[in-house]
Amino acid sequence: MLEYFASLNGAALLRACPGGIAQGLIWGIMALGVYMTFRMLDLADLTVDGSFATGGAACVMLIANGWNPELALLIAFLTGLVAGAVTGLLHTKLGIPAILAGILTQISLYSINLNIMGKANQAINVNATVLRITSNANLLWRTIVIVAVCCVALISVLYWYLGTEHGSALRATGSNGAMSRALGINTDTMKIVGLALGNGLVALSGGMLSQYQGFADVNMGRGAIVIGLAAVIIGEVLAEAIIGKRLNFWLRLLFVVIGSIVYYLVYVFVLWLKFPANDMKLLTAIVVAIFLAVPYLQKMRKSSFHHAGVRARAQQKGGDR
Amino acid sequence: MLRVESISKTFNPGTINEKKALCGVSLHLAPGDFVTVIGGNGAGKSTLLNAVAGTWPVDDGRILIDNVDVTGLPDFRRAKYIGRVFQDPMMGTAANMQLVENLALALRRGKTRTLRWGVTKAESEQYRERLAQLGLGLEDRLTVRVGLLSGGQRQAVTLLMASLMQPKLLLLDEHTAALDPKTAAKVLEISDQIVSENNLTTLMVTHNMKDAIRHGNRLIMLHEGRIVLDISGEEKKNMTVPQLLEMFHTVSGSDDANDKMLLS
Numbered sequence: 342m343l344e345y346f347a348s349l350n351g352a353a354l355l356r357a358c359p360g361g362i363a364q365g366l367i368w369g370i371m372a373l374g375v376y377m378t379f380r381m382l383d384l385a386d387l388t389v390d391g392s393f394a395t396g397g398a399a400c401v402m403l404i405a406n407g408w409n410p411e412l413a414l415l416i417a418f419l420t421g422l423v424a425g426a427v428t429g430l431l432h433t434k435l436g437i438p439a440i441l442a443g444i445l446t447q448i449s450l451y452s453i454n455l456n457i458m459g460k461a462n463q464a465i466n467v468n469a470t471v472l473r474i475t476s477n478a479n480l481l482w483r484t485i486v487i488v489a490v491c492c493v494a495l496i497s498v499l500y501w502y503l504g505t506e507h508g509s510a511l512r513a514t515g516s517n518g519a520m521s522r523a524l525g526i527n528t529d530t531m532k533i534v535g536l537a538l539g540n541g542l543v544a545l546s547g548g549m550l551s552q553y554q555g556f557a558d559v560n561m562g563r564g565a566i567v568i569g570l571a572a573v574i575i576g577e578v579l580a581e582a583i584i585g586k587r588l589n590f591w592l593r594l595l596f597v598v599i600g601s602i603v604y605y606l607v608y609v610f611v612l613w614l615k616f617p618a619n620d621m622k623l624l625t626a627i628v629v630a631i632f633l634a635v636p637y638l639q640k641m642r643k644s645s646f647h648h649a650g651v652r653a654r655a656q657q658k659g660g661d662r
Numbered sequence: 663m664l665r666v667e668s669i670s671k672t673f674n675p676g677t678i679n680e681k682k683a684l685c686g687v688s689l690h691l692a693p694g695d696f697v698t699v700i701g702g703n704g705a706g707k708s709t710l711l712n713a714v715a716g717t718w719p720v721d722d723g724r725i726l727i728d729n730v731d732v733t734g735l736p737d738f739r740r741a742k743y744i745g746r747v748f749q750d751p752m753m754g755t756a757a758n759m760q761l762v763e764n765l766a767l768a769l770r771r772g773k774t775r776t777l778r779w780g781v782t783k784a785e786s787e788q789y790r791e792r793l794a795q796l797g798l799g800l801e802d803r804l805t806v807r808v809g810l811l812s813g814g815q816r817q818a819v820t821l822l823m824a825s826l827m828q829p830k831l832l833l834l835d836e837h838t839a840a841l842d843p844k845t846a847a848k849v850l851e852i853s854d855q856i857v858s859e860n861n862l863t864t865l866m867v868t869h870n871m872k873d874a875i876r877h878g879n880r881l882i883m884l885h886e887g888r889i890v891l892d893i894s895g896e897e898k899k900n901m902t903v904p905q906l907l908e909m910f911h912t913v914s915g916s917d918d919a920n921d922k923m924l925l926s
Contacts, residue, residue, distance in 0.1 A: 502777070506770055509759075509780035513767050516756035519748070523715070524823075525741030525772035 345615075354613045359481045361609035365602030366488040367474075367549045368568060370495060372576070372601045373594065374421075374542030375569030381503065382515040382535040384432075387443035389543045389569060391450025392424040393562030396544025397551035398457040404465050404552075410472055414548045421544025422537045424450060429533030454559050464556040474552045488549065495542070496594045503590070511535050543569075564622050567629055568604065574632040576600025663863040664691040664831050669713055669723030670887075683709040685887040686723070691831075696857055696864045696878035700871060700906075702914070705884040707867040708749075711835050714865065716740040728830045742772020745824030745862075747817065747837040747853075754820030757809030761800065761819065764808050765789045768823030792822055796852060814845035818852050825856045832857065834866040838873075850877065871903045885914050 371393060378386040396417035403413035424446055431442035455461065465472070474484050502508045513521045514531040521528050543565070551557040576596035580588055604625075612618060666689040673681045683706050691697060701707050713720050714727075716737035725733050727743045748754050755764050766781040786804060793801040796818050800811075808816060817837055824832055834853060838846035854877060857864050868874050874881055881898050883891035883906075890913040893901065 504780050505777045506775040506780050507777055509763060509767060510775045512759060512763075513756050516758050517753070519753050520756055521767075522736075522738040523741055523744075523746045523748075523754075524767050524770075525738050526767075526775070527738050 348615075349613065354610065357609045357613060358606065359485060360476065361605040362602055363476065363481060363485050363488060363553065364550075365605035366485065366492055366598065367546055367553055368605065369492055369546075369572065369598030369601035370549065371543050371546035371565060372569045372572035372597045373492075373495060373499060374539040374546065375566065376573050376594070376597045377499075377535055377539035377542065379570065379573060380515075381512055382532060382539075384439045384515075384532070384536070385443070385566075386425075386428065386536060386539060387440060387566055388424055388428045388446045388450075388536070388540050389443075390562040390565045391447035391454070392421045392540040392544045393547035393550075393565045394454045394557065394559055395420050395424060395450050395457070395562075396547030397557035397561050398454045398463070398559070399544070400548035401463045401465055401551050401557040402457055404470055405463065410470060410474075410552055414545060414552075417548030418541045418545040421541040421547075424544065425537035425540030426533055428540070429536040432536075433529035433532055451559065458557065458559065461560075462556055462558040465552065467555050472552050472555075474549050476553050476555070484553065491549075492598050493595075496591065496598065499594055500591045564625070567622070567625055568601075570633075571604050571625055571629045572601035573597055574600070574629065575603050578632065579603065663693045663695070663728055664689070664714065664865070665724075665726040665729075666690070666710075666714065667724040667726075669720045669725060671709060671713060671718075671720050683887055684713060684720070687884075687887065687889055688723075689882070689889065691863050691865070693863055694861050695880055696862075697866070697880045697882060698874040698878045699865060699867045699882055699884060700869070700874045701884035702910075706887040707884050708835055709887075710884065711833050711865060711867055714831070715744055715746055715833055742827075743830040745771070745827075745829035745832045747820045747824055747832075747834050749836040749839050751813035751816045751820070751840055754823065755808045755811075755816050758807055760805050761793075761808055761811075762786055762789060762804040764819065765792075765823060765826060768826045771827045771829075773827075792826070795855075796822065812845075814841050814849055817841065817845075817849050821849070821852055821856055825860055825862065828860055828862075830863065832862045832864040834864065836867050836869060839869060853877075871906050875901050875903065875906065883910065883913070885910075890914070 371389070375386075375389060378384050399420045400410075400413045400417045403416055404410055408416075428439075428442045428446040431437045431445060432439045435442075437445070467475070467477075473487055475481075476484070503512060510521065510526045511531045511534060513524070513526060514528045514535070518528050521531070547557075547562060550561065576599055577593075579600060580593060580596035584592060608621065611621070611624065616624070666687060668686040668688050669684055670682075670686055671684040673679070673683055681704075683704075687706070687710060689697075689710075699707050699710065712718065714725060716732065716735055716739070720733065723733075724731060727740070730743070732740050732743065746754070756767070759767075762781055766785065769785060789804060790801045793804075798815055798818055800815065800819070808819065811819065820837075837853070838849050841849060850873060853866070856862070864878065866878065875898065879898070880892070880894035881901070882889050891909055
């Protein structure tokens, strides 16, 4: 035991933190995309596991072909838009349940991503390209500032859009479809728009991550939906705890990104504790399952058949006496 | 204002669950008509309203609203002509949006949703006034999430939403059926108020014969997908519940205790 604690190196943890923050910020943009579909549209969209890697693949290949890295990110965003729109069309125009539509797009993107890259992974020639988003230790803090500014800008744009007439109609679609149609909102179109925008953000994030780590991998999006959900949920819990009643929508969106940063800092911490890296996805899934279950369990604690039965038996005993 | 020309609708055609819900129904509402619709279970009351609202396409016939043929338009394209209140109080409002946001969505019914801001200051004032007229104290709760309101309050809000953008036709589908008697009376009172203030052409389905006689200027009775009774003016005013029940039994050719229970 002592040996274990002695083997832990405090300085190493401190050194790993900036990397965690940078990754958290990048994945925060992905989490904003998940927030769009999961919270605004009330759809669990599994396209993201594929579109995240598509963004990365497109970005890396464009840079390899001499494109400007920032322009490559824009194209990555566009690939996500298309991927999300395909899921939306499968769901609304062909009547396929949303979860299945997402899975179909995701699995087809696996092939598409392999085709984009020509093999399972592709590296960026970092000596030939000037990257603004990079894990290079000397430039890490600059990367963090750049990505943070991107996050704040994207949050502001999302805040603005969701406050407009169009964005309100999108939120109404997620909240009550029948009402939305009665008020003249084309709910099919709104779902397609929401899924497209969400996946656009996800692919943008994938592009950023590929620049950060210097390569894209066909499996880089595996389990992305779970990480996105984890960030959304951690953010919500933290926001409720810290800000409570004065929480406005802008802060809500900000806390999605903060949730993602916290997730990655915890990730760094757990790895530092020498938790096997192979088990991280299992741990993440368990954490998300617990957080998703908490509201339900709280409700059950207040009112369940089990407790009703216990009360009834207690009363019965009292009556017998 | 509303012209329904011999519309028909069969659900699950060709299966053992086949149900002829509407069999050549024709109906014409003049501007300002307030028509109450009664009938037993499965008579086609809600089906008629859903046909007019465009929930699904009809098999046969035509539907015109203010001389515009809407037969080929889905519900959200007809929405600019129609205000709707559903039976389920949860269905007419978006629970996790603010009261003011719900009203703002309704003010833009049938209009193109632009990238302008969703709620303006000026319209908030208008909402405050209109909510005050409901007399439910909602005018000071503009930013409350609608999900926190009671069923009666939500139904009143839905009524207000249906009339914010003057509709050519108001459809009320048993909109008080899920409420307790006192709240139901209040919501009916608000309905009357909104209909008469805006001189709305209205179609109201109800299970309650008393309400059907007391409200509106015309009453129709449906049975097995057909209009079997259509009275208005003095004849309707002087109608009593027993008379109406009697007529119901004559036309339906049954003395079904169930129907009696349902309609009285």
